[in-house]
Amino acid sequence: MASNHPFSRPNAPKSYTHSLENPPNFLSHLHTPQTHVKTLTLDPKLIINGGSKLSGRVPISGSKNSALSVLAATLCCSGTSKLRNVPNLSDIRTMVSILGSLGAQIDVFDGEMLVNTDGVRSVEPCPDEIGKIRGGFFVIGPLVARFGEAVVALPGGCDIGSRPIDLYIRGLRALGATVELRDRKVQARVANGKGLVGGRFQLDYPSVGATETLMMAACMADGVTVLSNVAQEPEVIDLAHFLMDSGACVEGAGTDKIFIRGRRQLHGSEYAIIPDRIEAGTFMLAAAITRSCISISPVVPCHLSCLIDKLTSAGCRIIQCTRDTLELSAIPANTGDVLCGFNVRTSPFPGFPTDLQPQTMALLTSCNGLSIVEESVFENRMGHVRELQKFGPRIQVCGSTAMFFGRKKGSALHGSQVVATDLRGGMSLVLAGLAAEGITEINGIAHIDRGYENLEVKLQLLGADIKRSIPVASAL
Ligand SMILES: CC(=O)N[C@H]1[C@@H](OP(=O)(O)OP(=O)(O)OC[C@H]2O[C@@H](n3ccc(=O)[nH]c3=O)[C@H](O)[C@@H]2O)O[C@H](CO)[C@@H](O)[C@@H]1O
Numbered sequence: 474m475a476s477n478h479p480f481s482r483p484n485a486p487k488s489y490t491h492s493l494e495n496p497p498n499f500l501s502h503l504h505t506p507q508t509h510v511k512t513l514t515l516d517p518k519l520i521i522n523g524g525s526k527l528s529g530r531v532p533i534s535g536s537k538n539s540a541l542s543v544l545a546a547t548l549c550c551s552g553t554s555k556l557r558n559v560p561n562l563s564d565i566r567t568m569v570s571i572l573g574s575l576g577a578q579i580d581v582f583d584g585e586m587l588v589n590t591d592g593v594r595s596v597e598p599c600p601d602e603i604g605k606i607r608g609g610f611f612v613i614g615p616l617v618a619r620f621g622e623a624v625v626a627l628p629g630g631c632d633i634g635s636r637p638i639d640l641y642i643r644g645l646r647a648l649g650a651t652v653e654l655r656d657r658k659v660q661a662r663v664a665n666g667k668g669l670v671g672g673r674f675q676l677d678y679p680s681v682g683a684t685e686t687l688m689m690a691a692c693m694a695d696g697v698t699v700l701s702n703v704a705q706e707p708e709v710i711d712l713a714h715f716l717m718d719s720g721a722c723v724e725g726a727g728t729d730k731i732f733i734r735g736r737r738q739l740h741g742s743e744y745a746i747i748p749d750r751i752e753a754g755t756f757m758l759a760a761a762i763t764r765s766c767i768s769i770s771p772v773v774p775c776h777l778s779c780l781i782d783k784l785t786s787a788g789c790r791i792i793q794c795t796r797d798t799l800e801l802s803a804i805p806a807n808t809g810d811v812l813c814g815f816n817v818r819t820s821p822f823p824g825f826p827t828d829l830q831p832q833t834m835a836l837l838t839s840c841n842g843l844s845i846v847e848e849s850v851f852e853n854r855m856g857h858v859r860e861l862q863k864f865g866p867r868i869q870v871c872g873s874t875a876m877f878f879g880r881k882k883g884s885a886l887h888g889s890q891v892v893a894t895d896l897r898g899g900m901s902l903v904l905a906g907l908a909a910e911g912i913t914e915i916n917g918i919a920h921i922d923r924g925y926e927n928l929e930v931k932l933q934l935l936g937a938d939i940k941r942s943i944p945v946a947s948a949l
């Protein structure tokens with residue numbers, strides 16, 4: 474893993490072509506305060522009155538990370554791509570805005586997103602939008618493959634490490650592009666005037682984003698590309714399925730080596746995004762920390778094997794597991810309220826997902842015995858611990874390792890005022906708040922909105938006492 478690389482960064486039908494003046498914000502009314510006076514909206518908060526048991530079934534949205542890469546991949550396709558199960562999240566709206574800034578036409582109708590990139594002429598997506606999320610940078614692959622040129626600003630995303638882009642750069646060079654960094658923008662060009670050519674590239678680390686970006690580029694390169702030591706995440710497989718449905722020839726997705734035979738252009742197709750395994754896992758952890766029983770659907774159970782193993786080792790029970798449903802009970806079978814601590818080391822799929830690490834930490838604050846969590850994917854993904862400590866548990870951090878000393882008899886988490894500093898870290902505070910005694914107030918929830926669709930509505934459905942408070946001050 475390179476860290477000091479020069480590329481490191483310190484239901485009404487709607488139809489519109491997105492532009493920066495007309496930013497997409499489908500279903501934005503969900504979060505808009507209804508008021509008739511001129512007002513100034515302050516930052517919203519989540520207010521949780523903890524201690525409620527959860528029960529019932531929660532619907533799981535489409536995967537944020539899959540949807541981001543599939544949206545980028547529509548740049549490889551002529552005609553219209555019809556996407557189902559795209560979650561309504563701020564990250565997705567940013568991605569739609571990025572495609573819109575290139576000239577794509579995006580329509581949202583009845584839960585489906587229709588994307589047509591035939592009118593794309595620009596090779597430089599809006600830098601401000603690219604700087605908001607990680608997935609926006611993935612467009613560099615299809616853009617340089619299709620137009621022979623791309624100018625893409627350095628990406629944003631959660632602040633959880635240096636998150637370099639050296640693998641993207643070296644991979645694109647292996648396919649024949651000249652790539653350099655100028656004015657904090659990555660400029661990729663194909664000098665031969667013909668386009669990218671298939672090649673071989675071995676990733677130093679199985680980066681999800683680099684794997685996906687290079688897959689898209691290789692699909693439109695001339696000849697065969699072999700990518701090795703690639704990421705094996707379900708989202709990589711989902712992208713491969715979309716690309717194949719659109720006419721690409723991809724083999725090996727889900728293993729450590731992917732073979733791609735390039736084509737000049739792919740065609741539009743109809744595709745449903747997989748359920749979000751991180752959202753699903755988060756709800757399982759919510760059931761566990763509140764010692765409740767809930768059912769989640771749709772879900773692909775094998776995407777969550779690692780978490781299921783840990784939760785069952787802690788004392789939770791899987792009551793039902795079908796092709797698309799999981800029911801988890803953390804209701805104590807005997808007397809007492811005992812879940813046992815466990816150790817976690819995050820790693821690339823099929824290992825324990827780093828995107829569930831902070832939420833798992835929240836659960837461990839309520840378990841008995843010593844637990845150790847080691848973060849091995851991102852070097853700075855412990856920022857939430859300081860906020861979690863405000864709920865009262867004993868947690869000690871040393872580098873990328875955190876130790877939980879177990880819950881003392883009779884001690885419980887107590888509600889607190891906390892601030893979310895990144896997406897999953899923010900969600901760990903929601904879980905702690907659900908289990909804590911008293912009121913928890915969470916600020917900085919824009920981070921959480923990046924990845925959880927209708928969060929408080931879904932939790933309310935399960936019986937949680939949670940609300941979004943949108944302070945409104947009169948600007949008169
Ligand atoms: C939008 C999206 O899909 N985000 C996911 C994606 O992020 P993302 O694709 O950014 O994560 P990567 O798999 O690339 O990162 C994993 C590790 O590889 C390193 N690295 C990455 C690229 C590179 O060129 N050089 C390099 O050294 C990173 O610093 C990190 O330490 O996968 C992560 C790991 O599962 C998830 O946490 C993110 O939710």
Ligand SMILES: C=C(OP(=O)(O)O)C(=O)O
Nearest residue numbers: 607608630631828896897
């Ligand atoms: C780290 C995450 O997202 P991103 O890569 O978009 O920052 C995440 O989803 O937890």
